[in-house]
Amino acid sequence: MTRLSVNINKIATLRNSRGGNNPDLIKVALDCERFGAEGITVHPRPDERHIRYQDVDDLKKTIKTEFNIEGNPVEDSFMKLVLNNRPAQVTLVPDALGQITSNHGWDTIANQSYLKEVISEFQLAGIRVSIFVDPVAEMIEATATTGTNRIELYTEAYASGYHADREKAIAPYVEAAQIAQKLGLGLNAGHDLDLVNLQYFAQNIPGLLEVSIGHALVCDALYYGLENTIQMYLRQLAV
Template identity: 60%
Template sequence: MTRLSVNINKIATLRNSRGGHVPSVKTATIKCQEFGAQGITVHPRPDERHITRKDVYEIKPLITTEFNIEGYPGEDFLRMVTEVQPDQVTLVPDSETQLTSDHGWNTWEHLGFLKDVILRLKQSGIRTSIFVDPDERMVEGAAEIKTDRIELYTEPYATLYPIDRNKAIEPFVRAAKLADSLGIDINAGHDLSLENLNFMYHKIPNLKEVSIGHALIADALYLGLEITIQKYLECLK
């Protein structure tokens, strides 16, 4: 079974654009789970342009499924996640000013740093995942780091999918097969949508989790949140 984790960053972005508490990140957390989401993902950034540190602490008691926190593993981030104790932390190589994630880790270049971070998180009882491109060499590095999971960065797949979906999925299938052979579980995320999700699911049946935010929240503007979550869940059958 592939779990659907809803990234609620865009809810916070909309709230922050006006100030105040509407739409409510806490209500969104509750409703996403009520409507069938099997996890909640957030990606707090240092400038707090969407999810804030306060949000992270406030929604933790509301999560009855799984809580995944993404972010660059700076000291402030690591202190926060060890206090909050989410089910999973996904490490991304984003700079402080980056608009959105646009590449995975060079696992060999940052091997020592990531090893130390992974060990620290595991000692706190937190499952670990590393954001990587569908590059077999980077997957091999992830195995050296001893992460529990990798999250495949799927924007290249989403971009090529309308042109040649079989070509688009090829490197992801290879990376997933290698990860599986190395004992690493596989997540995926970035630009996955109702258009391209089901095809990836069928080509990579050992996916543990997909994290989807931007497209899902955009679809919810037209379809409603409950119907949208159900449609995404249908893609994972």
């Protein structure tokens, strides 16, 4: 079954909005694990507007499931943070400084040599590497030569097109997954997946190992409660 990694950035945003430690980020992460999440994802940014670098240190010492740190390795501070904490996985995302949220994958052709260097450094430290990519055949093929272990498909386009024509929306992702399998790449996915569109995605994407979900899951938890929401997402993945 596809693993569910819960992104807790929004919990940190809520905490930071009032200062103090309410909600307690570490407790929420442990509760997510207790409720069935199979991983915890964070995406620290240089301005620390949600996840703080200290949070990453604290989480690494505490959580028991897979730890996934997302971010842009162009920042020296990010490189040091990941190498110091050695999570199970680092997901490389080409965010611009100050960007609100991720909105595109890597150009794995133009950034080939840079990605090779960064990926090698993380792998030498025993960290599995995933690269955030769009479902574009040329980019998937170029990704295979970087040495990365996995790719994470950026699923915003699928989510946006799901209600109008879900078969059309998922078609490029199916093709991308098939290419990834042929090239021996592990496959993750994330961004705007939710209780409405997740099951269809998981049912139709071959070799899907992991999804990382944060914003939608936290929003749903406001209505359904955190434990119930995580169980609801896990049921969508039980295909």
